Amino acid sequence: MALDISCFLLVALFSASCQAIGSSDQRCTEKEVNKTYNCEHLGLSEIPGTLPNSTESLEFSFNALPTIQKTTFSRLVNLTFLDLTRCQIYWIHEDTFQSQHRLETLVLTANPLIFMAETALTGPKALKHLFFIQTGISSIEFIPVHSQKALESLYLGSNHISSIRLPKDFPTEKLKVLDFQNNAIHHLSKEDVSSLQQATNLSLNLNGNDITGIEPGAFKSTVFQSLNFGGTQSLLVIFKGLQNSTIQSLWLGTFEDIDDDEDISSSMFEGLCEMSVERINLQKHHFFNITSNTFYCFSGLQELDLTATHLTELPSGIVGLSKLKKLVLSANKFENLCQISASNFPSLTHLYIKGNTKRLELGSGCLETLEHLRELDLSHDDIETSDCCNLQLRNLSHLQSLNLSYNEPLGLRTEAFKECPQLELLDLAFTRLHVKDAQSPFQNLHLLKVLNLSHCLLGSSNQHLLDGLPALRHLNLQGNRFPNGNIQKTNPLQALGSLEILILSFCDLSSIDHQAFINLKIMNHVDLSHNRLTSSSIEALSHLKGIYLNLASNRISIIPPSLLPVLSQQRTINLRQNPLDCTCSNIYFLEWYKENMQKLEDIEDTFCANPPLLRGVKVSDVMLSCSMAAVGIFFLIVFLLLFAVLLIFAVKRFLRWKYQHI
Ligand SMILES: *[C@@H]1O[C@H](CO)[C@@H](O)[C@H](O)[C@H]1NC(C)=O
Ligand SMILES: *[C@@H]1O[C@H](CO)[C@@H](O)[C@H](O)[C@H]1NC(C)=O
Ligand SMILES: *[C@@H]1O[C@H](CO)[C@@H](O)[C@H](O)[C@H]1NC(C)=O
Numbered sequence: 001m002a003l004d005i006s007c008f009l010l011v012a013l014f015s016a017s018c019q020a021i022g023s024s025d026q027r028c029t030e031k032e033v034n035k036t037y038n039c040e041h042l043g044l045s046e047i048p049g050t051l052p053n054s055t056e057s058l059e060f061s062f063n064a065l066p067t068i069q070k071t072t073f074s075r076l077v078n079l080t081f082l083d084l085t086r087c088q089i090y091w092i093h094e095d096t097f098q099s100q101h102r103l104e105t106l107v108l109t110a111n112p113l114i115f116m117a118e119t120a121l122t123g124p125k126a127l128k129h130l131f132f133i134q135t136g137i138s139s140i141e142f143i144p145v146h147s148q149k150a151l152e153s154l155y156l157g158s159n160h161i162s163s164i165r166l167p168k169d170f171p172t173e174k175l176k177v178l179d180f181q182n183n184a185i186h187h188l189s190k191e192d193v194s195s196l197q198q199a200t201n202l203s204l205n206l207n208g209n210d211i212t213g214i215e216p217g218a219f220k221s222t223v224f225q226s227l228n229f230g231g232t233q234s235l236l237v238i239f240k241g242l243q244n245s246t247i248q249s250l251w252l253g254t255f256e257d258i259d260d261d262e263d264i265s266s267s268m269f270e271g272l273c274e275m276s277v278e279r280i281n282l283q284k285h286h287f288f289n290i291t292s293n294t295f296y297c298f299s300g301l302q303e304l305d306l307t308a309t310h311l312t313e314l315p316s317g318i319v320g321l322s323k324l325k326k327l328v329l330s331a332n333k334f335e336n337l338c339q340i341s342a343s344n345f346p347s348l349t350h351l352y353i354k355g356n357t358k359r360l361e362l363g364s365g366c367l368e369t370l371e372h373l374r375e376l377d378l379s380h381d382d383i384e385t386s387d388c389c390n391l392q393l394r395n396l397s398h399l400q401s402l403n404l405s406y407n408e409p410l411g412l413r414t415e416a417f418k419e420c421p422q423l424e425l426l427d428l429a430f431t432r433l434h435v436k437d438a439q440s441p442f443q444n445l446h447l448l449k450v451l452n453l454s455h456c457l458l459g460s461s462n463q464h465l466l467d468g469l470p471a472l473r474h475l476n477l478q479g480n481r482f483p484n485g486n487i488q489k490t491n492p493l494q495a496l497g498s499l500e501i502l503i504l505s506f507c508d509l510s511s512i513d514h515q516a517f518i519n520l521k522i523m524n525h526v527d528l529s530h531n532r533l534t535s536s537s538i539e540a541l542s543h544l545k546g547i548y549l550n551l552a553s554n555r556i557s558i559i560p561p562s563l564l565p566v567l568s569q570q571r572t573i574n575l576r577q578n579p580l581d582c583t584c585s586n587i588y589f590l591e592w593y594k595e596n597m598q599k600l601e602d603i604e605d606t607f608c609a610n611p612p613l614l615r616g617v618k619v620s621d622v623m624l625s626c627s628m629a630a631v632g633i634f635f636l637i638v639f640l641l642l643f644a645v646l647l648i649f650a651v652k653r654f655l656r657w658k659y660q661h662i
């Protein structure tokens, strides 16, 4: 019927959706009505009068406010967040933030500060986060924070500060983060460190300061959440200086551009025997000559990160790592997995060896002593093997998570992961798979919940590919092809009764059988984006309710009325980048669209493709009024005429009959 109807178009292009305020050429964007505004990069020299008094969060970076004072922000009494990055501020007058009692976060990063009045910050009662990064200051005394009892974090990176000593009246009660990255701090004395004593659980960042001396005993009986001495030339100095301290996380990595020819030896780590540390990161140091004694003092350690430490092998018989739980050996130069001598760390639960710079051979049973291993990451390792993975992963019976993504082709036979029956997550993304048998390589992974097979170049013609995965909830098949671009009624997915999330984007699909997902009854997220589907494939989802459905970038133009209920019963639908028809032929869909806007995602980017007049217009802005065509009117008139003739005839008969019976 709708097709017989011609139409009058009434296009109402509603006013631009992006709400903008401000004078004609200087517009702040509203991110949350009356509360959150962004005025970055507008060359403003004052707070625009159009910003409402109720503004709570203001991003005002890259403007020009050389001096700020009491009147600058006085109107904005409810500010909690104020970002003034790179506003050329050099002078902060008395009482500048006097009216901002609620201010919690103040960002003054990258302003060439010369003066800050003693009373500048007396207004805010609950200031929590202060950013003075790159402000040219050379002493903490510059910042008048004595009354800020709620202060939690102070960021002072990239300045000229030479001492970490806090002033006597500095509020340390709530202090959690003190960040001195890239300053000029070279020496830490007892008094410096004891000025931090009040702060419990502090994270102190001294990254990029070349610490050359620590007074012996300076850190005695101190407790830190984390300490970062990144980029320090001499680890020896650090370990000696930290004696008798307790530290959760110690970051001692270095950087490419730092010359580090200090040979790492066991004597260097001796200080570690006299402190308590849970996690250490030593990334990018050169471990030229590891001996069995090198890690002698690491015995209390839970986590060790040796990323990019130029390792080619670890000798067997290393002392001190037997309690280690988590080990990162990424970006090293192993040639064979056995070269890590896994028997050194029998307690490991997490092992990460990703981005190995050489092609990694998996060997056979190299990890078999790691009976507690739960998580193993071997991604980006150039691994290639024609028969994976039972021999290679022998005895990993507690493994729950295995990442083999971004490797070279792997051949898989039936029950390829039999040695790891506890697997819950298996990531094979971007690794080409050769499935060699008709039975499923994933068979009997009874606990597997997440399987990532994206871009594995599987020819999914194998009907049994996904058999034997009763608990699978999340399957990613992005970038794999189906025969003829079609998912038939019988297909490998039908075996996955527990599936909740299914990703089939970029699969070059042009059709899906109406019953293709009929056994998948509890799905709640289906991504079919970036295919060539038309509306007829929507039928395949008719048994599902309340799902998130992504149909973006397909070939959907007209959605007939019979399929609209299938969409109506879903939670969220994305139809972006489809050649949607906005003529009267599609009037039922267009009306449905208006009534279901709350369900639609990316409305701002969902446009009409037809008729040419409406191309690029948002579907939500189209107002269509469809009336009947001339042909329709002609038939209607004929019909009415006939009806009238019949009526007259009938009345005549009736009158005649009545007349005869008088
Ligand atoms: C925003 O503020 C204006 C003026 O105070 C008020 O009329 C409007 O209701 C407010 N809107 C919201 C969403 O709070
Ligand atoms: C500031 O917030 C309070 C409480 O949320 C509100 O009562 C008051 O009207 C706000 N002030 C302005 C100027 O919007
Ligand atoms: C905003 O605050 C200023 C100063 O407190 C006041 O003069 C002005 O009337 C207020 N504006 C509105 C719209 O309430």
Ligand SMILES: *[C@@H]1O[C@H](CO)[C@@H](O)[C@H](O)[C@H]1NC(C)=O
Residues within 6 Å of the ligand: 176, 201, 203, 225
């Ligand atoms: C210490 O801080 C860390 C994060 O900074 C937090 O996760 C931890 O719970 C805190 N511990 C205590 C005892 O407050």
Ligand SMILES: *[C@@H]1O[C@H](CO)[C@@H](O)[C@H](O)[C@H]1NC(C)=O
Residues within 6 Å of the ligand: 216, 217, 220, 243, 244, 274
């Ligand atoms: C560390 O503590 C031990 C005893 O617990 C003590 O013998 C030693 O002198 C202390 N070292 C420093 C540097 O304070």
Ligand SMILES: *[C@@H]1O[C@H](CO)[C@@H](O)[C@H](O)[C@H]1NC(C)=O
Residues within 6 Å of the ligand: 289, 291
């Ligand atoms: C490694 O260290 C051991 C003992 O410290 C030493 O005997 C050996 O010569 C060293 N090897 C190299 C290559 O430096």
Ligand SMILES: *[C@@H]1O[C@H](CO)[C@@H](O)[C@H](O)[C@H]1NC(C)=O
Residues within 6 Å of the ligand: 368, 369, 370, 371, 395, 397
């Ligand atoms: C294999 O694991 C078991 C425990 O799961 C352990 O007892 C055995 O020693 C391991 N085998 C080897 C060769 O390490």
Ligand SMILES: *[C@@H]1O[C@H](CO)[C@@H](O)[C@H](O)[C@H]1NC(C)=O
Residues within 6 Å of the ligand: 354, 379, 380, 403, 404, 405, 406, 425, 427
């Ligand atoms: C597996 O490794 C890749 C690359 O390192 C990473 O992007 C991906 O998130 C990892 N998978 C999981 C499940 O963590």
Ligand SMILES: *[C@@H]1O[C@H](CO)[C@@H](O)[C@H](O)[C@H]1NC(C)=O
Residues within 6 Å of the ligand: 405, 427, 429, 450, 451, 452, 474, 476
């Ligand atoms: C594979 O999928 C899982 C689950 O969505 C995800 O965590 C992981 O990052 C994905 N892997 C890659 C390489 O993107």
